[in-house]
Amino acid sequence: MSHFSTVRTELRDRESLLAALRDLGLDPKEGQAAVRGYRGQQEAADVVCLQDGASDIGFRWNAQAGHFDLVTDLDLWNRPAPIERFLSQLHQRYALQAILAGSASEGFQVSEQRTSQDGSIELVVTRWQD
Amino acid sequence: MPEQVLRYRIRPDGRVEELVEGMAGPACTALTAAIEARLGPVVSSVPTTDHYASSATTVLTDTVSSSANVHHVALQHGPH
Known part of the structure; x- marks a missing residue:
């Protein structure tokens, strides 16, 4: 039976996260690295986007929760978009990348992709059943 | 097929x-x-009737609009 589902996006897949960060113009580096914060304090992360200012943006794998957590110094946040908007954009791009990768691996091809007036991305993927 | x-x-x-x-x-x-495993937890899932062979457009539209109303109630908190 077909179904209609709603999913609350979590940053679970490393490759999709990297692709989403690149979509937002960031340059993510993989592997254990330090995220800089207030007065040179550092936090370890698994994915790090070095920033020009005093603080970087990182993501640390949370094995218990099964997704990546954001690691950054919120007091030193200096990107154009506020943190909430940045996270929303990141989750939207992540969702797109995760669906594209997941559906492609199942043999689907993109037949339509567009952005609607409210900012939603509408995506249609199709395949012919064997 | x-x-x-x-x-x-x-x-x-x-x-x-x-x-x-x-x-x-x-x-x-x-x-x-398989796709949802990468994406996140499914908040809600509603089976739809498989009438696509005869009137796909009509069924699809009805399903989206009626289901969407239900989902919006449960999803006020966003992804965080």
Whole structure:
């Protein structure tokens, strides 16, 4: 039976996260690295986007929760978009990348992709059943 | 040989609505489970009737609009 589902996006897949960060113009580096914060304090992360200012943006794998957590110094946040908007954009791009990768691996091809007036991305993927 | 269609609406805050057409039974659930595993927890899932062969457009539209109303109630908190 077909179904209609709603999913609350979590940053679970490393490759999709990297692709989403690149979509937002960031340059993510993989592997254990330090995220800089207030007065040179550092936090370890698994994915790090070095920033020009005093603080970087990182993501640390949370094995218990099964997704990546954001690691950054919120007091030193200096990107154009506020943190909430940045996270929303990141989750939207992540969702797109995760669906594209997941559906492609199942043999689907993109037949339509567009952005609607409210900012939603509408995506249609199709395949012919064997 | 039916065409299988996955329709996604990815909202600006990252919430995803997914509509599956043209798949019957467990295969439908198994397929989307693989994609949902990368994506996040399924907040709600509503089976739709498989009338795609006769009147796909009508059924699809009805399903989206009626289901969307239900989902919006449960999804005020966004992805965080």
